[in-house]
Amino acid sequence: MTMATGTILFLDDDHVVRIARAVLANEADAQWLRAYFAPETPDFAPLVEASRGITRADGIRIESGGGVDPREFDPDVVVFRRGEMRADQIDGCTRLKLIQRLGERAEGIDLDAAKRRGVAVSCLPRRTLAFTAEHALLLMLALGKKVTQCDRLVRCADVPASPGVDGVAYNWIGLDGLSGLHGKTLGVIGLGEVGTLVVRLARAFGMNVIYTRRKPLDAAGEAAIGATYDTLEGLLTRADFVSLHAANLPENRAMMSRSQFESMRPHAYFVNTSRGGLVDEDALYEALAAKRIAGAGLDVHAFEPRAATDRFCALDNVILTPHVAGGSRSGLLPELRVLLDNCRAAFGGATTFAHQIA
Structure with missing residues (x-):
């Protein structure tokens, strides 16, 4: 069986792109990855399936490094969350098929150069x-x-029973400074x-x-x-x-x-x-x-x-609140599934990608 060839380059070491890189490097069972999602126990099977044919075991080079010049690797796909792809870098990557940003903004990507070279650009909005x-x-x-004070006082404050005015007892707990x-x-x-x-x-x-x-x-x-x-x-x-x-x-x-x-x-x-x-x-x-x-x-x-x-x-x-603003950490998995699907499509010769802007 002929092994796949090509390179996926991760331009930064952000914790989210690190997960995608681990899956592509056949390290979905790594202890640090499980620890990252604890106390949740996510199912990585959809990510493993999305990476089918483009992992390190399939013969694809998985490279990474903050601040590296992508021209050194001549990648087929460049993935990053924070970084840039200038015109000279795009022109110097002769195999480049896809620039995949994990985030909805194209800031730092020379879209004119990408269009001229026929390189697709996907900027993935992140629900998290x-x-x-x-x-x-x-x-x-x-x-x-003052929602927390309101809730606590409504439950606990000992206030005299009163019908209020027309049955409406405005701010019966007496909070001031509400805005x-x-x-x-x-x-x-x-x-x-x-x-x-x-x-x-x-x-x-x-x-x-x-x-x-x-x-x-x-x-x-x-x-x-x-x-x-x-x-x-x-x-x-x-x-x-x-x-x-x-x-x-x-x-x-x-x-x-x-x-x-x-x-x-x-x-x-x-x-x-x-x-x-x-x-x-x-x-x-x-x-x-x-x-x-x-x-x-x-x-x-x-x-x-x-x-x-x-x-x-x-x-x-x-x-x-206990560091939950982004929702469940497992919410990262659908985002990464789209990223991996796009990478696989690039190696399959696709010309259109999810969340493509150029």
Whole structure:
């Protein structure tokens, strides 16, 4: 039997693309992979089936490396979540059939060069990222409307029986400071895929949105998403809600520290669905305990799991969720199934692919 030939190159080492790479390298039973999904026990059989004929055991080279020049490998397929494919790189990969991005944006891919060379480009929207954006808005709504306090007091508060007015007893637990999102200003720190999705959702709620990132969008880009740029310092002094979506890079560690929380408005809320290490939790705790900011919603934490005896658990102005913003981790599997189906189609001579944009 003739072995397949060709190369699939993974340009980055993101944890999600690492799963696809493991399947293609015939390592679906690796202990680290099972540990990654724990406590869930996902069924990898659909991924194994989708990779049929294009695995390392089938003769396909599976290569990877952050920051590598793809021309060194002359791949048939390039896969990445964060990275770029410039015109010179596309032109220099003579066997290239498919550029597969795990994410819906084509930023960093020279689409004109791909079209000229007849290279397909697929940008796969990720439902798990949409879930994360939803969770950020969920935390904002829950904070502004004091949902956890409402639920607890309705269940436990000892209030005198009263018919109210016309049978309506408005706010019988006596909470003050209730608000919502409409007309409020949201500051988004980091404008990657999740940050952009948060902007989109926030605009639908009638929020004014400002953002900060290393390189501001041009006027057309800002108009397209309905947000305007400000520096981090400016954003913190203006926003009613601050949502953190910066990349988990060493230079961003503890980027939200004491001076940043001191810059926020006293009535503002802080939300983090990105990574716990981006926040100085000592500084955040001090700001919450002293009521220098109104509250926080945290799905990610400096140390996970967070113990029930942790100091944050005693605060009444913080909402804590256990790193579930993206939904079930098994939700990654359908995304990866599409990615692997596209890779297999490329080796089969296909010219059209799922989520193809060029």
